[in-house]
Amino acid sequence: MSEFSPSALGTREHWDAVYSRELQGFQEYGDEGEIWFGEGSMTRVIRWLSAQNIPLCSSILDIGTGNGMLLVELAKAGYNNLTGVDYCADAIALAKSICEKEGVSRSVTLQVTDFLGSFSPTQQFDICLDKGTFDAVSLDPDNAEERRLQYVQSLCRVLKPRGLFVITSCNWTAEELLRQFGKEFELKAELPTPSFSFGGQSGHSVTAMALQRRD
Incomplete structure (x- = not known):
């Protein structure tokens, strides 16, 4: 499994500062902020869910x-039973403002909570999505390995047996993600991502895959 140097990207202080700026940018200029991995990453996930005939x-x-x-x-x-969680209060404030602007607030519940700690939903979810969060957890400067284990435990706590977990990562290959999640999950599908070639070698800068929780 790859190891990454500790980074500010793995700290709450970093993300508090990021979303404080982005919230201010939205309030002043209507700027919705950065979309991790670009709009194509969202389209890829939604197309896959649609292709699976997810209710x-x-x-x-x-x-x-x-x-x-x-x-x-x-x-x-058309999905109407959506929940978003983030430990950054300004991120949730920004998300609420954008949802209101886009007219989708009735379909979305947003909560300031720590997924690895305090988040305790009343019911388990059918599907969990991650677009870069596991990457950030993996860069925690204090104890990244422990935090990754906590992530898997938290995921199993909130996701139904046989539920789907769709993850997009720029830090981990598909093989590495399977090693991380494989005890509790099995591969459902790898989602196609843009490829690149360099020096006669080809690869993918982003990994996207769907895993299914074991019974």
Whole structure:
């Protein structure tokens, strides 16, 4: 499994500062902020869910929702039982403002909570989504390995048996993610991502895959 140097990207202080700026930018200029991995990453996930004939009423959790744009696009696609969590209060404030602006607030519940700690939903979810949050957890400067284990434990606590986990990562390969989650999950599908070639070698800068929780 790859190891990454500790980084500010793995700290709450970093994300508090990021979303404080982005919330201010939205309030002053209507700027919705950065979309992790670009708009194509959201389209890829939504297309895959649609292709699986996932019922629109399925309960879907966006882990580390940030500005909530993935939830907005899901709501526009017709999904109506959406939840987003983030430990950054300004991120949730920004997501709420964007959801209101886009007219999808009735389909979305947003909560300031720590997915690895305090988050305790009343019911388990049908689907959990992650677009970069596990990457950030993996860069925690204090104890990244322990935090990754906590992530898997938290995921199993909130996701139904046989539920789906769709993850997009720029830090981990598909093989590495399977080693991390494989005890509790099995591979459902690898989602196609853009490839690149360099020096006669080809690869993918982003990994996207769907895992299914074991019984």
